[in-house]
Amino acid sequence: MKRLTGLLTILIITLGVAIYLAQNIIPPENLHPLGEYYLENSYFGEHSAKSPEVVTSILWDYRGVDTLFETAVFFLAIIGSLTIFRLNREQSEEAKQGEPKPQLPEPVVVVTKLTVAMILAVSASIALHGQLTPGGGFQGGSALAVAPLLVIAAYTKYALEKNGLDKTRAIIIRSIGLLGIALTALTPLLVSGYIMQNQPIFPGEALGVPLGGSLVLYNLFEYLAVGAGFTAVFLLLSIPEEKFKKFLGVRR
Amino acid sequence: MNILFLLGAILVTIGGICDLFGAIGLLKFPNFYVRLHAATIGTIGGAAIPLFGVALLALGTNIPHKHAIAGASLITGIITLLAAPAGATALAYAAHKTNAVEWKPKIDHLKEARK
Amino acid sequence: MISLLWSITIVSLLATLIISVYGIVAKPNLVKKLIALTIFGDTANVLVVLLGYRVIYPVKPPILPELSKRALGEFVKTAVDPLPQALVITAVVIGMAVNILIAFAVIQIYRIYGTLDVREVGKTLPELLRREEA
Amino acid sequence: MRGVVATALLAFITYIIFTGSLTPYDLVTGVIVGVAIGLLVGRFLVENDAKALNPVRWAWGLVYFLWYFLVAEVKAHADVMRRIITGDIEPGIVKVPLKVKSEYARTLVANSITNTPGTVVVDVDEDYLYVNWINVTTDEPEEAKKEICEEFEKYAERIFE
Structure with missing residues (x-):
């Protein structure tokens, strides 16, 4: 009853404030000038990013340096998480010992196999069409990371490691992605003297669709990097609790 | 108003009705195992079928990128169709294995088989 | 009527912000604090996206429907502002990064202290330090 | 390869x-x-x-998909919706023998059973499916099979065996 009173009070106050404010608020109907500039220039115009998807062209071209450092923050966070769970060589060897045996009934396991193949295709489609439709490297990478997560849930993490995707490999793939992003950002510096300039070094159009210059490359590398980074995080999180307690020397 | 649009709208409406019944069932049924059946109504009738309906709706209109919208909802629907039963089976298996639910079934062959 | 709906949307989002700040401050459980923090971040993002919205009838996403100059004029008249959306994507990614880091820290705290209550953690810490000395 | x-x-x-x-x-x-x-x-x-690349099996898969959605799902949905309103339930877990042996066929049968409201597969072992059934009418495995999954198994045999 006490909770209900609190909720009702909040609801009534919110409604009251809203009705009071409604007399003075005018809902926005026009664009801000900066937004209009981006809408006009993203594909046509002199300062074009050659991409019909305006959000992606702002993200990786007009405000590209912003996104570069955002990617840096994201990967620093993943490195920080890996450092918190740091294991030495023998411990990480021991964490890999285990039976790769599915714990769940057969239908779940078979469905997981099929879904993994479909999710990989869907995530690649999201990432590779970031310059045409909503989506892009980060979104695709998050979808990609679902596949190893499903495998961990259905088959245990040891199956993933036995088939070649362990933490070290995931970090290597992530580093390749980061290196690709950095190279794509720095290549124009050698040719024309701008950082993260996407025209005209990279092709603006190929195979019948606009590629958006460097946008497709950025999306591809970000896809790899995000997917592999999340996979490393999931692999660490799925180490059984007993093993970790043993490593930490916790008796409880 | 073409036939695809109409069919899609009907499927989405069916989805809404199924969701309503699923919600009522979740509230009304006595224990976890019986509630799972109501949840199935919510996932198949209430999620997969309206997703197919959205695909038909998108094909029936004239918006830009309509094939992308239709394809995305179709694939999402198929993945739902595959994943929903796996999730239900995993939940039921876990609940039965840990004996987490108190219920009085008419017969329980699995319990007899486990003994 | 439209301005009433608009103001209800904005005020309820602001109320959610205030409630989530209360959650971060008042709940002792670390996981609940993390949940409140997530709600705070997401609400702020929705608020920023709303800033770029246009309350007109045929309103379109900021994607060119076809690649011709003819469509551009119509597109600029109906599309929403893309800049807040691009900024929100940045904010979402950074929020996710922060969440991962905090979640790992919370898990490690639980493993070492055996509890998630910040008051208990504050009590156990001196004991652990003393045990090290002895 | x-x-x-x-x-x-x-x-x-x-x-x-x-x-x-x-x-x-x-x-x-x-x-x-x-x-x-x-x-x-x-x-x-x-x-x-x-x-896997045999087109006849894919065609049977399509036929099965249509039949499943137009007949099996509709019947099961209507039945469980009626039970939601009347509250007429008698739950239990029954054992259903399974003839098909290949992994995918067994999964198809199990998923079809789970996807029709009213029946949820709880566990699978070598010869039997254990099905959580909303209205148990019989405790004979063979009769239960007739009511739950005979049709599914015929199609599964054509598609995957």
């Missing part, structure tokens, strides 16, 4: 449908993505290439 072609085909079809367009860019990237996925996960998905 087992299973690469079939898995690549599955991934390619998924990719093209999800993308929703057929420009050369989509086709080229789709083939690359498909082959990559086939090489990565193909060996886990497919055991017999000739069976």
